[in-house]
Amino acid sequence: MIARTALAAALLWSAVAGAAEPIHLRDMGSFHVGGRIVELSGQPVQDIVRIPGGPTSKLDPNGRYQVEQMYAQYFLVQNPKGKYPLLMWHGGGLTGATYETTPDGREGWRDMFLRKGWDVYVSDAVERGRSGFASPDIWKSQPLFLTQTDPWERFRIGPGPGSFDPDPAKRKLLPGNQFPTEAFDAFTKQIVPRWLSTDDAVLAGYVALVDKVCPCVLMTHSQGGFFGFRAAEARPDKIKAIVAVEPASAGPADKAAALKSVPILEVFGDYIEQDPRWVAYSKIDLAYLDAVRAAGGSADVIDLPKVGVKGNSHMMMMDRNNREIAELISKWLVTKGLSDP
Template sequence: MITLRKTGSFFVGGRRVSVAGQTPYQVTLSSTETREYDPNGTYWIEAAYVQYFLQAAPRYEVPLVLMHGGGLTGAMWEDTPDGRPGWLQLLLEAGVSVYVVDNIERGRAGFCALDGVWPDRPLSRSDEEAAQIYRFDYAGHRFPSEAMPGLSAQTVPRWPSTRGLQQQALIEVVKRIGPCALLGFSQGGGLVCGAAGIASEARDLVRACVALEPHGVPASFEGDLAGKPALMVFGDFIEQSAHWRALADHADASIAAWNAAGGQAERLDLPALGIRGNTHMMMMDTNSEQVFKVVLDWLGPRIASAG
């Protein structure tokens, strides 16, 4: 049974911009309304959206913040594309208080549709690109291929130029929440490592950091990480892919840098535990609950029990 004391959401970060000198034009908003739209004015952009689920009797002293991957939103932690419970549900059943982030230009967060404010065009991920990057093209993979439309439906555009904004937004999220643990996936894995290991205003608030097959991980850490635990998790078929071998090498270098700064980071390869077939989307694979248990078993002892 899940017993929550509070659920809700908030926006954090962002900035105000003003538009002037643009020509108004006619727009049709519905079958009964056509009007002149004036793009000039003041707007608030680049805020992150955070939804929270706070336990009545939390299992751990600090909550867990979930950070999605590139081209995805916080929805990736909810039900799997084939309808099984996602990691959000499993965390709540385990008594963990959870914050789920939709970072800048994703999901319910603030993005910018104003011409000339962001310098580049948005990118969308095709099913073909997803199958290659997510390692769905290897025999024995555990992603439920029949549910690919469900994954494709939750894929959203991304702007390459916003990574720095997203890093700062996550730092602002941590500052708003206070002491917490971070769990990030893919691009989000790089962001949580950056927030926990580099940003001085967030470093002391982050009790532990988990990155699932991250990219964009920092190559060095200047501050004192003072025993701070971190885990980087990789699935199967890494050695068969030059792309993934390179990302794993970057992760190894980041782990070494984390430890050189006084932290306690390690890499966990699921096949080394006898868990085979996991793709990049390990939280959606058919054995997602098994992978979840591995991650929670590592994380639990490192965030003190509230009891």
């Protein structure tokens, strides 16, 4: 675990207006892990103007580049109740902002779990956010960029194709939807490019983080679930539990026996059947859990509609009832002996 003595009692104030109590920290900070050096040669030297109106200068792209590192930020509570750090890993096309303040300004899961006594690490995966990305001379494939339409339809905010409209008043919603739709445009400001050819680098970054700060508990979302299960298979002795929020996906069940000593919880929102992609992912996820159980492991599922929690989108950590879901997850962690009540 990272430790610094210079900051004895940092205070992180909640972004929620009217919150009565600050969050008391013993430390906070950030770092990068992993990565590699790549050297380019034979590239043409260019004449460029770095600042409008400034002089022309030479840009020589030949040389050594640091690439594929991963950024992480940590918040260590004054009086921890969690037995291990909680690592929060985001989904595809997103960053660690997923777990911070919600798009409509409410408290996110990062702060909720800090209040529950967990040391929390929030990271931006390799290729995302403050981790940075490599040039096309190093990563040959093209990045993908999401339209505003895509998450509205695919994240089960609207009822599939044709439900998004540039005019917010004309956007169609699934019945009882919990996403703060008035802040949807603010949510899409979090979207960043992602690549299809960097999975090995992303996984290497996550494993480097595990090696640095764990033993720990993983909380993953969507594509982050795929990397979470792979990292746990590579380091099963360092992962004390996995909370996988709608993982996309848990991956091949023939690897699941490696996690027979790792308690797993998967959480699913509402309207999974609305999109064949989520139906397919959930089948893979549940088959993986069956394989964990067959190997003698512990694997639980919270299907939110089946426990009376309805209307949740794929972005349930941002939904209006995100606190209710955080409570369910927290109770599960307590039952597994990973946190004091």
